[in-house]
Amino acid sequence: MSGIIVLGSQWGDEGKGKLIDVFSESADVVIRSQGGANAGHTLVVDEQKIVLHLIPSGILHEKIKCIISAGVVLDLDSILQEIDQLKGHGYLKDDKQLAISEACTVLLPYHKAIDAARESTAKNKIGTTCRGIGPAYEDRASRRALVFGDLYRDEDIREKLAHAIEEKNFLLTKFYNQDPINLDELYDRTMFAAERLEPYRCRDASLTVHKYLKSGKKVLFEGAQGSLLDILHGTYPYVTSSSTLAGSACTGTGFGPGSVEKVVGITKAYTTRVGEGPFPTELNNEVGELIQKQGGEFGATTGRTRRCGWLDLVALRYSIRINGITNIALTKLDVFSGMDQIGVCTSYKLKGETIKDMPMSATDLHQAEPVVEWLPGWDESLQDAKTLADLPSNARNYIQFIGNEVGTPIDVISIGPGRHQTLWIKPLFQ
Numbered sequence: 164m165s166g167i168i169v170l171g172s173q174w175g176d177e178g179k180g181k182l183i184d185v186f187s188e189s190a191d192v193v194i195r196s197q198g199g200a201n202a203g204h205t206l207v208v209d210e211q212k213i214v215l216h217l218i219p220s221g222i223l224h225e226k227i228k229c230i231i232s233a234g235v236v237l238d239l240d241s242i243l244q245e246i247d248q249l250k251g252h253g254y255l256k257d258d259k260q261l262a263i264s265e266a267c268t269v270l271l272p273y274h275k276a277i278d279a280a281r282e283s284t285a286k287n288k289i290g291t292t293c294r295g296i297g298p299a300y301e302d303r304a305s306r307r308a309l310v311f312g313d314l315y316r317d318e319d320i321r322e323k324l325a326h327a328i329e330e331k332n333f334l335l336t337k338f339y340n341q342d343p344i345n346l347d348e349l350y351d352r353t354m355f356a357a358e359r360l361e362p363y364r365c366r367d368a369s370l371t372v373h374k375y376l377k378s379g380k381k382v383l384f385e386g387a388q389g390s391l392l393d394i395l396h397g398t399y400p401y402v403t404s405s406s407t408l409a410g411s412a413c414t415g416t417g418f419g420p421g422s423v424e425k426v427v428g429i430t431k432a433y434t435t436r437v438g439e440g441p442f443p444t445e446l447n448n449e450v451g452e453l454i455q456k457q458g459g460e461f462g463a464t465t466g467r468t469r470r471c472g473w474l475d476l477v478a479l480r481y482s483i484r485i486n487g488i489t490n491i492a493l494t495k496l497d498v499f500s501g502m503d504q505i506g507v508c509t510s511y512k513l514k515g516e517t518i519k520d521m522p523m524s525a526t527d528l529h530q531a532e533p534v535v536e537w538l539p540g541w542d543e544s545l546q547d548a549k550t551l552a553d554l555p556s557n558a559r560n561y562i563q564f565i566g567n568e569v570g571t572p573i574d575v576i577s578i579g580p581g582r583h584q585t586l587w588i589k590p591l592f593q
Protein backbone atom coordinates (compact mmCIF):
# COMPACT_ATOMS: atom_id res chain seq x y z
CA MET A 164 0.00 0.00 0.00
CA SER A 165 1.69 3.18 -1.04
CA GLY A 166 -1.06 5.40 -2.38
CA ILE A 167 -1.37 8.80 -0.75
CA ILE A 168 -4.28 11.07 -1.56
CA VAL A 169 -3.46 14.77 -1.32
CA LEU A 170 -6.44 17.09 -1.52
CA GLY A 171 -7.71 20.56 -0.67
CA SER A 172 -9.64 20.68 2.61
CA GLN A 173 -11.29 24.08 2.00
CA TRP A 174 -12.66 25.92 -1.07
CA GLY A 175 -9.60 25.31 -3.27
CA ASP A 176 -6.29 27.13 -3.79
CA GLU A 177 -4.81 25.78 -0.58
CA GLY A 178 -1.36 25.33 -2.17
CA LYS A 179 -1.84 21.79 -3.51
CA GLY A 180 0.38 22.40 -6.54
CA LYS A 181 3.32 23.65 -4.49
CA LEU A 182 3.17 20.74 -2.09
CA ILE A 183 2.62 18.04 -4.72
CA ASP A 184 5.76 19.35 -6.44
CA VAL A 185 7.64 19.11 -3.12
CA PHE A 186 6.16 15.69 -2.23
CA SER A 187 7.18 14.45 -5.69
CA GLU A 188 10.81 14.47 -4.59
CA SER A 189 10.05 11.27 -2.68
CA ALA A 190 7.39 9.76 -4.98
CA ASP A 191 7.25 7.87 -8.29
CA VAL A 192 3.86 8.65 -9.79
CA VAL A 193 1.36 11.57 -9.58
CA ILE A 194 -2.24 11.19 -10.75
CA ARG A 195 -5.06 13.70 -11.38
CA SER A 196 -8.43 11.95 -11.00
CA GLN A 197 -11.11 14.64 -11.29
CA GLY A 198 -11.94 18.18 -12.36
CA GLY A 199 -10.57 19.94 -15.39
CA ALA A 200 -8.89 23.16 -16.40
CA ASN A 201 -10.88 24.99 -13.73
CA ALA A 202 -7.96 24.05 -11.47
CA GLY A 203 -4.94 26.33 -11.30
CA HIS A 204 -1.99 24.79 -9.47
CA THR A 205 0.99 27.10 -9.08
CA LEU A 206 4.58 25.88 -8.88
CA VAL A 207 7.44 28.27 -8.19
CA VAL A 208 10.83 26.78 -9.00
CA ASP A 209 14.01 28.87 -9.29
CA GLU A 210 11.76 31.93 -9.08
CA GLN A 211 9.97 30.83 -12.21
CA LYS A 212 6.21 30.47 -11.90
CA ILE A 213 4.37 27.69 -13.74
CA VAL A 214 0.60 27.28 -13.51
CA LEU A 215 -0.82 23.85 -14.30
CA HIS A 216 -4.49 23.25 -14.98
CA LEU A 217 -4.66 19.60 -16.05
CA ILE A 218 -1.18 18.14 -15.93
CA PRO A 219 -0.23 16.70 -12.52
CA SER A 220 2.08 18.89 -10.44
CA GLY A 221 4.85 16.26 -10.33
CA ILE A 222 5.73 16.98 -13.97
CA LEU A 223 8.76 19.18 -13.20
CA HIS A 224 10.57 16.10 -11.83
CA GLU A 225 11.85 14.06 -14.77
CA LYS A 226 11.61 10.78 -12.82
CA ILE A 227 7.91 11.24 -12.02
CA LYS A 228 5.31 9.57 -14.17
CA CYS A 229 2.18 11.74 -14.48
CA ILE A 230 -1.22 10.27 -15.26
CA ILE A 231 -4.51 11.98 -16.07
CA SER A 232 -7.21 9.44 -15.30
CA ALA A 233 -10.80 8.80 -16.37
CA GLY A 234 -12.52 11.19 -13.95
CA VAL A 235 -10.94 14.26 -15.56
CA VAL A 236 -12.70 16.39 -18.18
CA LEU A 237 -9.95 16.95 -20.74
CA ASP A 238 -9.93 20.40 -22.34
CA LEU A 239 -7.98 19.77 -25.55
CA ASP A 240 -6.94 23.39 -26.10
CA SER A 241 -5.85 23.84 -22.51
CA ILE A 242 -3.72 20.71 -22.35
CA LEU A 243 -1.95 21.58 -25.60
CA GLN A 244 -1.09 25.00 -24.17
CA GLU A 245 0.21 23.39 -20.99
CA ILE A 246 2.37 20.94 -22.91
CA ASP A 247 3.81 23.82 -24.97
CA GLN A 248 4.44 25.85 -21.83
CA LEU A 249 6.27 22.97 -20.15
CA LYS A 250 8.35 22.11 -23.21
CA GLY A 251 9.16 25.82 -23.63
CA HIS A 252 10.64 25.81 -20.13
CA GLY A 253 12.66 22.66 -20.82
CA TYR A 254 10.35 20.18 -19.05
CA LEU A 255 8.51 17.14 -20.43
CA LYS A 256 11.47 16.19 -22.60
CA ASP A 257 10.29 12.61 -22.73
CA ASP A 258 6.67 12.26 -23.84
CA LYS A 259 6.45 8.99 -21.90
CA GLN A 260 6.41 11.04 -18.70
CA LEU A 261 2.75 11.92 -19.28
CA ALA A 262 -0.14 9.51 -19.84
CA ILE A 263 -3.75 10.46 -20.53
CA SER A 264 -6.46 7.87 -19.97
CA GLU A 265 -8.50 7.06 -23.06
CA ALA A 266 -11.53 7.10 -20.75
CA CYS A 267 -11.29 10.85 -19.99
CA THR A 268 -14.25 12.94 -21.08
CA VAL A 269 -13.32 15.29 -23.91
CA LEU A 270 -14.17 18.93 -23.12
CA LEU A 271 -14.85 20.96 -26.27
CA PRO A 272 -15.35 24.67 -27.06
CA TYR A 273 -19.14 24.35 -26.91
CA HIS A 274 -18.93 23.32 -23.24
CA LYS A 275 -17.08 26.54 -22.50
CA ALA A 276 -19.45 28.63 -24.60
CA ILE A 277 -22.49 27.24 -22.74
CA ASP A 278 -20.84 27.66 -19.33
CA ALA A 279 -20.01 31.32 -20.10
CA ALA A 280 -23.47 31.99 -21.57
CA ARG A 281 -25.18 30.55 -18.48
CA GLU A 282 -22.99 32.57 -16.14
CA SER A 283 -23.63 35.80 -17.99
CA THR A 284 -27.40 35.35 -17.98
CA ALA A 285 -27.99 33.62 -14.62
CA LYS A 286 -29.92 35.38 -11.88
CA ASN A 287 -28.05 33.44 -9.22
CA LYS A 288 -24.54 33.12 -10.51
CA ILE A 289 -22.24 30.37 -9.29
CA GLY A 290 -19.19 32.35 -10.34
CA THR A 291 -17.74 29.46 -12.33
CA THR A 292 -14.35 29.61 -14.03
CA CYS A 293 -16.19 29.43 -17.41
CA ARG A 294 -13.98 26.47 -18.33
CA GLY A 295 -16.94 24.35 -19.41
CA ILE A 296 -16.78 22.03 -16.41
CA GLY A 297 -20.52 21.75 -15.65
CA PRO A 298 -21.61 21.21 -19.29
CA ALA A 299 -18.86 18.59 -19.86
CA TYR A 300 -19.81 16.54 -16.79
CA GLU A 301 -23.47 16.87 -17.83
CA ASP A 302 -22.61 15.29 -21.17
CA ARG A 303 -20.75 12.50 -19.41
CA ALA A 304 -23.69 11.80 -17.10
CA SER A 305 -26.19 11.87 -19.94
CA ARG A 306 -23.93 9.58 -21.99
CA ARG A 307 -23.42 11.96 -24.90
CA ALA A 308 -19.79 12.81 -24.26
CA LEU A 309 -16.90 11.88 -26.50
CA VAL A 310 -14.16 10.11 -24.61
CA PHE A 311 -10.50 10.65 -25.42
CA GLY A 312 -10.04 7.16 -26.93
CA ASP A 313 -12.91 7.78 -29.40
CA LEU A 314 -10.70 10.30 -31.17
CA TYR A 315 -8.44 7.46 -32.33
CA ARG A 316 -10.88 4.62 -32.82
CA ASP A 317 -14.09 6.16 -33.98
CA GLU A 318 -14.45 6.83 -37.67
CA ASP A 319 -17.61 8.83 -37.13
CA ILE A 320 -16.13 11.69 -35.16
CA ARG A 321 -17.26 14.31 -37.63
CA GLU A 322 -20.77 12.88 -37.57
CA LYS A 323 -20.76 12.74 -33.78
CA LEU A 324 -19.63 16.34 -33.52
CA ALA A 325 -22.25 17.39 -36.06
CA HIS A 326 -24.91 15.66 -34.00
CA ALA A 327 -23.65 17.23 -30.77
CA ILE A 328 -23.57 20.78 -32.07
CA GLU A 329 -27.07 20.50 -33.49
CA GLU A 330 -28.34 20.59 -29.92
CA LYS A 331 -25.60 22.86 -28.53
CA ASN A 332 -26.10 25.42 -31.29
CA PHE A 333 -29.83 25.43 -30.71
CA LEU A 334 -29.15 26.29 -27.06
CA LEU A 335 -26.44 28.81 -27.85
CA THR A 336 -28.29 30.72 -30.58
CA LYS A 337 -31.96 30.38 -29.64
CA PHE A 338 -31.76 30.38 -25.87
CA TYR A 339 -28.58 32.33 -25.07
CA ASN A 340 -28.40 34.57 -28.12
CA GLN A 341 -24.81 33.60 -28.83
CA ASP A 342 -22.90 32.71 -31.99
CA PRO A 343 -23.10 29.08 -33.15
CA ILE A 344 -20.15 26.69 -33.18
CA ASN A 345 -18.81 26.00 -36.67
CA LEU A 346 -18.54 22.29 -37.49
CA ASP A 347 -15.53 22.46 -39.83
CA GLU A 348 -13.55 24.50 -37.35
CA LEU A 349 -14.52 22.27 -34.45
CA TYR A 350 -13.62 19.10 -36.34
CA ASP A 351 -10.27 20.42 -37.53
CA ARG A 352 -9.35 21.68 -34.08
CA THR A 353 -10.34 18.39 -32.46
CA MET A 354 -8.42 16.24 -34.91
CA PHE A 355 -5.36 18.51 -34.70
CA ALA A 356 -5.40 18.07 -30.91
CA ALA A 357 -5.88 14.30 -31.26
CA GLU A 358 -2.82 14.06 -33.47
CA ARG A 359 -0.68 16.09 -31.08
CA LEU A 360 -1.88 14.17 -28.04
CA GLU A 361 -1.37 10.72 -29.56
CA PRO A 362 2.00 10.15 -27.78
CA TYR A 363 0.25 10.48 -24.40
CA ARG A 364 -2.60 8.02 -25.03
CA CYS A 365 -2.99 5.47 -22.27
CA ARG A 366 -5.32 2.59 -23.04
CA ASP A 367 -5.85 1.43 -19.49
CA ALA A 368 -4.83 3.93 -16.83
CA SER A 369 -6.53 1.94 -14.08
CA LEU A 370 -4.40 -1.11 -14.88
CA THR A 371 -1.26 1.03 -15.11
CA VAL A 372 -1.93 2.48 -11.65
CA HIS A 373 -2.73 -0.97 -10.26
CA LYS A 374 0.67 -2.21 -11.45
CA TYR A 375 2.46 0.75 -9.88
CA LEU A 376 0.68 0.20 -6.56
CA LYS A 377 1.29 -3.55 -6.64
CA SER A 378 4.99 -3.13 -7.28
CA GLY A 379 5.34 -0.83 -4.27
CA LYS A 380 5.80 2.42 -6.18
CA LYS A 381 4.97 5.60 -4.30
CA VAL A 382 1.84 6.99 -5.83
CA LEU A 383 0.35 10.42 -5.12
CA PHE A 384 -3.20 11.35 -6.05
CA GLU A 385 -3.46 15.09 -6.59
CA GLY A 386 -6.84 16.56 -5.76
CA ALA A 387 -8.22 19.54 -7.61
CA GLN A 388 -10.61 22.17 -6.24
CA GLY A 389 -11.45 21.75 -2.55
CA SER A 390 -13.67 19.55 -0.40
CA LEU A 391 -16.27 22.27 0.16
CA LEU A 392 -16.70 22.51 -3.62
CA ASP A 393 -17.69 18.83 -3.87
CA ILE A 394 -20.79 18.27 -6.02
CA LEU A 395 -22.59 16.25 -3.31
CA HIS A 396 -21.09 17.29 0.02
CA GLY A 397 -19.98 20.86 -0.71
CA THR A 398 -21.90 24.10 -0.29
CA TYR A 399 -24.37 23.21 -3.05
CA PRO A 400 -25.25 24.80 -5.45
CA TYR A 401 -22.09 26.93 -5.06
CA VAL A 402 -19.82 24.02 -5.93
CA THR A 403 -18.03 22.53 -8.91
CA SER A 404 -19.43 19.62 -10.95
CA SER A 405 -17.08 16.84 -9.89
CA SER A 406 -16.56 14.92 -6.71
CA THR A 407 -13.55 16.49 -5.03
CA LEU A 408 -13.32 14.22 -1.99
CA ALA A 409 -10.78 11.49 -1.23
CA GLY A 410 -13.09 8.83 -2.67
CA SER A 411 -12.89 10.48 -6.09
CA ALA A 412 -9.22 9.43 -6.36
CA CYS A 413 -10.50 5.84 -6.31
CA THR A 414 -13.53 6.27 -8.54
CA GLY A 415 -11.84 8.67 -10.96
CA THR A 416 -8.85 6.39 -11.49
CA GLY A 417 -10.38 2.97 -10.92
CA PHE A 418 -8.83 1.36 -7.85
CA GLY A 419 -10.08 0.39 -4.41
CA PRO A 420 -9.74 2.29 -1.12
CA GLY A 421 -7.69 -0.57 0.36
CA SER A 422 -4.63 0.78 -1.44
CA VAL A 423 -4.80 4.15 0.29
CA GLU A 424 -2.21 4.65 3.00
CA LYS A 425 -2.95 8.24 3.99
CA VAL A 426 -5.20 11.14 3.11
CA VAL A 427 -3.38 14.45 3.39
CA GLY A 428 -5.56 17.54 3.69
CA ILE A 429 -3.83 20.65 2.39
CA THR A 430 -5.13 23.45 4.59
CA LYS A 431 -4.43 27.15 4.23
CA ALA A 432 -3.76 28.92 7.54
CA TYR A 433 -6.75 31.14 6.68
CA THR A 434 -9.65 30.64 4.26
CA THR A 435 -10.23 31.85 0.72
CA ARG A 436 -13.02 31.38 -1.76
CA VAL A 437 -13.38 32.40 -5.43
CA GLY A 438 -16.83 32.76 -6.92
CA GLU A 439 -20.16 33.00 -5.13
CA GLY A 440 -21.53 31.13 -2.12
CA PRO A 441 -21.65 31.24 1.67
CA PHE A 442 -18.42 31.92 3.54
CA PRO A 443 -19.03 32.42 7.28
CA THR A 444 -15.55 33.69 8.24
CA GLU A 445 -15.23 36.12 5.32
CA LEU A 446 -13.61 39.43 6.29
CA ASN A 447 -15.16 42.25 4.30
CA ASN A 448 -12.80 44.78 5.83
CA GLU A 449 -9.21 45.99 5.84
CA VAL A 450 -8.01 42.79 7.59
CA GLY A 451 -9.42 40.69 4.72
CA GLU A 452 -7.75 43.07 2.27
CA LEU A 453 -4.44 42.75 4.10
CA ILE A 454 -4.57 38.93 3.96
CA GLN A 455 -5.55 39.13 0.29
CA LYS A 456 -2.59 41.41 -0.45
CA GLN A 457 0.01 39.63 1.68
CA GLY A 458 -1.13 36.24 0.43
CA GLY A 459 -1.26 37.33 -3.24
CA GLU A 460 -4.78 35.92 -3.37
CA PHE A 461 -5.67 36.17 -7.04
CA GLY A 462 -7.15 33.20 -8.93
CA ALA A 463 -4.51 31.19 -10.81
CA THR A 464 -7.04 30.32 -13.53
CA THR A 465 -9.21 33.43 -13.88
CA GLY A 466 -7.18 36.17 -12.14
CA ARG A 467 -10.21 37.00 -9.97
CA THR A 468 -9.59 38.42 -6.49
CA ARG A 469 -10.08 35.69 -3.88
CA ARG A 470 -12.37 36.43 -0.94
CA CYS A 471 -10.43 36.04 2.34
CA GLY A 472 -11.33 35.22 5.94
CA TRP A 473 -10.12 33.50 9.10
CA LEU A 474 -9.49 29.77 9.31
CA ASP A 475 -12.81 27.99 9.82
CA LEU A 476 -12.46 24.96 12.09
CA VAL A 477 -16.12 23.98 11.73
CA ALA A 478 -15.53 23.60 8.00
CA LEU A 479 -12.14 21.94 8.52
CA ARG A 480 -13.51 19.34 10.95
CA TYR A 481 -16.27 18.58 8.43
CA SER A 482 -13.70 18.18 5.69
CA ILE A 483 -11.57 15.87 7.85
CA ARG A 484 -14.63 13.72 8.46
CA ILE A 485 -15.96 13.43 4.91
CA ASN A 486 -12.52 12.69 3.46
CA GLY A 487 -11.04 10.62 6.27
CA ILE A 488 -8.10 13.05 6.38
CA THR A 489 -5.31 11.43 8.39
CA ASN A 490 -2.69 14.20 8.22
CA ILE A 491 -2.70 17.94 7.59
CA ALA A 492 -0.26 20.09 5.64
CA LEU A 493 -0.68 23.70 6.72
CA THR A 494 0.17 26.34 4.11
CA LYS A 495 0.73 30.09 3.92
CA LEU A 496 1.46 30.56 7.61
CA ASP A 497 3.98 33.24 6.56
CA VAL A 498 1.13 35.48 5.40
CA PHE A 499 0.26 36.35 9.04
CA SER A 500 3.65 37.96 9.80
CA GLY A 501 3.10 41.49 11.09
CA MET A 502 -0.42 40.86 12.39
CA ASP A 503 -1.12 41.60 16.08
CA GLN A 504 -3.73 38.93 16.50
CA ILE A 505 -5.15 36.09 14.45
CA GLY A 506 -8.75 34.91 14.53
CA VAL A 507 -9.83 31.27 14.31
CA CYS A 508 -13.48 30.26 14.03
CA THR A 509 -14.18 27.40 16.45
CA SER A 510 -17.99 27.21 16.17
CA TYR A 511 -20.97 28.97 14.57
CA LYS A 512 -23.99 30.72 16.01
CA LEU A 513 -27.08 29.75 14.07
CA LYS A 514 -30.69 30.59 15.00
CA GLY A 515 -29.67 31.30 18.60
CA GLU A 516 -27.71 28.07 19.03
CA THR A 517 -23.98 27.41 19.12
CA ILE A 518 -23.10 24.64 16.69
CA LYS A 519 -19.87 22.79 15.93
CA ASP A 520 -21.12 20.77 12.96
CA MET A 521 -21.38 22.25 9.49
CA PRO A 522 -24.99 23.08 8.53
CA MET A 523 -25.99 21.13 5.45
CA SER A 524 -27.86 23.82 3.54
CA ALA A 525 -26.26 26.81 1.84
CA THR A 526 -29.12 28.98 3.18
CA ASP A 527 -28.27 28.05 6.77
CA LEU A 528 -24.57 28.50 6.12
CA HIS A 529 -25.29 32.01 4.80
CA GLN A 530 -26.85 32.82 8.16
CA ALA A 531 -24.19 31.17 10.31
CA GLU A 532 -22.12 33.62 12.34
CA PRO A 533 -18.59 32.61 13.24
CA VAL A 534 -17.54 32.41 16.88
CA VAL A 535 -13.95 33.63 16.73
CA GLU A 536 -11.16 32.92 19.20
CA TRP A 537 -8.12 35.19 19.15
CA LEU A 538 -4.52 34.07 19.19
CA PRO A 539 -1.50 36.36 19.46
CA GLY A 540 0.31 37.15 16.20
CA TRP A 541 3.99 37.75 15.47
CA ASP A 542 6.13 40.31 13.65
CA GLU A 543 8.95 38.20 12.29
CA SER A 544 9.09 36.96 8.71
CA LEU A 545 8.93 33.14 8.56
CA GLN A 546 10.32 32.69 5.10
CA ASP A 547 13.84 31.67 6.07
CA ALA A 548 12.96 29.22 8.85
CA LYS A 549 14.53 25.80 8.32
CA THR A 550 12.85 23.88 11.12
CA LEU A 551 9.80 24.23 13.32
CA ALA A 552 12.07 25.44 16.13
CA ASP A 553 13.03 28.49 14.01
CA LEU A 554 9.44 29.77 14.05
CA PRO A 555 8.37 32.43 16.56
CA SER A 556 6.66 30.86 19.57
CA ASN A 557 3.30 32.43 18.65
CA ALA A 558 3.45 30.78 15.21
CA ARG A 559 4.15 27.41 16.86
CA ASN A 560 1.32 28.12 19.27
CA TYR A 561 -1.04 28.72 16.31
CA ILE A 562 -0.06 25.39 14.72
CA GLN A 563 -0.52 23.55 18.01
CA PHE A 564 -3.91 25.19 18.62
CA ILE A 565 -5.24 24.02 15.26
CA GLY A 566 -3.88 20.49 15.64
CA ASN A 567 -5.46 20.17 19.09
CA GLU A 568 -8.81 21.60 17.98
CA VAL A 569 -9.21 19.22 15.04
CA GLY A 570 -7.44 16.21 16.55
CA THR A 571 -5.45 15.50 13.40
CA PRO A 572 -1.65 15.71 13.20
CA ILE A 573 -0.10 18.56 11.24
CA ASP A 574 2.88 16.99 9.48
CA VAL A 575 4.01 19.71 7.08
CA ILE A 576 4.13 23.51 7.29
CA SER A 577 4.54 25.67 4.20
CA ILE A 578 6.00 29.13 4.73
CA GLY A 579 6.40 30.42 1.19
CA PRO A 580 5.79 29.45 -2.44
CA GLY A 581 9.28 27.99 -3.00
CA ARG A 582 10.26 24.35 -2.58
CA HIS A 583 12.71 25.06 0.25
CA GLN A 584 10.04 26.95 2.21
CA THR A 585 8.64 23.73 3.60
CA LEU A 586 9.04 22.49 7.17
CA TRP A 587 8.63 18.78 7.80
CA ILE A 588 7.36 17.52 11.12
CA LYS A 589 6.96 13.96 9.88
CA PRO A 590 8.02 12.44 6.54
CA LEU A 591 5.27 11.77 4.01
CA PHE A 592 6.22 8.19 3.16
CA GLN A 593 7.28 5.96 6.06
Ligand code: GDP
Pocket residue numbers: 171175176177178179180181202203204205206207458459462463494495496497498577578579580
Ligand atom coordinates in the same frame (compact mmCIF):
# COMPACT_ATOMS: atom_id res chain seq x y z
P1 GDP B 1 -3.71 25.21 -5.54
O1 GDP B 1 -4.83 25.43 -6.50
O2 GDP B 1 -4.17 24.55 -4.28
O3 GDP B 1 -2.52 24.52 -6.15
O4 GDP B 1 -3.21 26.68 -5.09
P2 GDP B 1 -2.93 27.91 -6.08
O5 GDP B 1 -1.69 27.67 -6.84
O6 GDP B 1 -4.16 28.26 -6.84
O7 GDP B 1 -2.76 29.08 -5.02
C1 GDP B 1 -1.78 29.04 -4.02
C2 GDP B 1 -0.87 30.26 -4.17
O8 GDP B 1 -0.09 30.43 -2.99
C3 GDP B 1 0.14 30.12 -5.30
O9 GDP B 1 0.42 31.40 -5.80
C4 GDP B 1 1.36 29.54 -4.61
O10 GDP B 1 2.58 29.87 -5.27
C5 GDP B 1 1.30 30.23 -3.28
N1 GDP B 1 1.80 29.45 -2.13
C6 GDP B 1 1.73 28.12 -1.90
N2 GDP B 1 2.18 27.83 -0.65
C7 GDP B 1 2.52 29.02 -0.10
C8 GDP B 1 3.01 29.40 1.20
O11 GDP B 1 3.19 28.59 2.10
N3 GDP B 1 3.20 30.73 1.42
C9 GDP B 1 2.99 31.68 0.47
N4 GDP B 1 3.19 32.95 0.76
N5 GDP B 1 2.52 31.35 -0.77
C10 GDP B 1 2.29 30.04 -1.02
Ligand code: IMO
Pocket residue numbers: 171174175176177201202203204289290291292293294295296297386387388389392401402403404437438439463
Ligand atom coordinates in the same frame (compact mmCIF):
# COMPACT_ATOMS: atom_id res chain seq x y z
P1 IMO C 1 -7.90 24.55 -7.60
O1 IMO C 1 -7.64 23.13 -8.03
C1 IMO C 1 -10.80 27.52 -6.29
C2 IMO C 1 -14.80 27.28 -8.05
C3 IMO C 1 -15.20 28.42 -8.98
C4 IMO C 1 -16.69 28.48 -8.68
C5 IMO C 1 -17.05 27.00 -8.52
C6 IMO C 1 -17.61 26.37 -9.78
O2 IMO C 1 -7.00 25.54 -8.23
O3 IMO C 1 -7.96 24.65 -6.12
P2 IMO C 1 -16.46 25.55 -12.04
O4 IMO C 1 -15.68 26.30 -13.07
O5 IMO C 1 -15.71 24.43 -11.41
O6 IMO C 1 -17.80 25.12 -12.56
O7 IMO C 1 -16.77 26.64 -10.88
O8 IMO C 1 -15.85 26.34 -8.16
N1 IMO C 1 -13.54 26.60 -8.41
C7 IMO C 1 -12.38 26.77 -7.76
N2 IMO C 1 -12.06 27.60 -6.74
N3 IMO C 1 -9.88 26.66 -6.79
C8 IMO C 1 -10.20 25.81 -7.79
O9 IMO C 1 -9.34 24.85 -8.23
C9 IMO C 1 -11.49 25.86 -8.35
N4 IMO C 1 -12.11 25.20 -9.34
C10 IMO C 1 -13.37 25.64 -9.36
O10 IMO C 1 -14.54 29.63 -8.63
O11 IMO C 1 -16.91 29.11 -7.45
Ligand code: MG
Pocket residue numbers: 175176177202203204205463464
Ligand atom coordinates in the same frame (compact mmCIF):
# COMPACT_ATOMS: atom_id res chain seq x y z
MG1 MG D 1 -5.70 27.00 -7.56
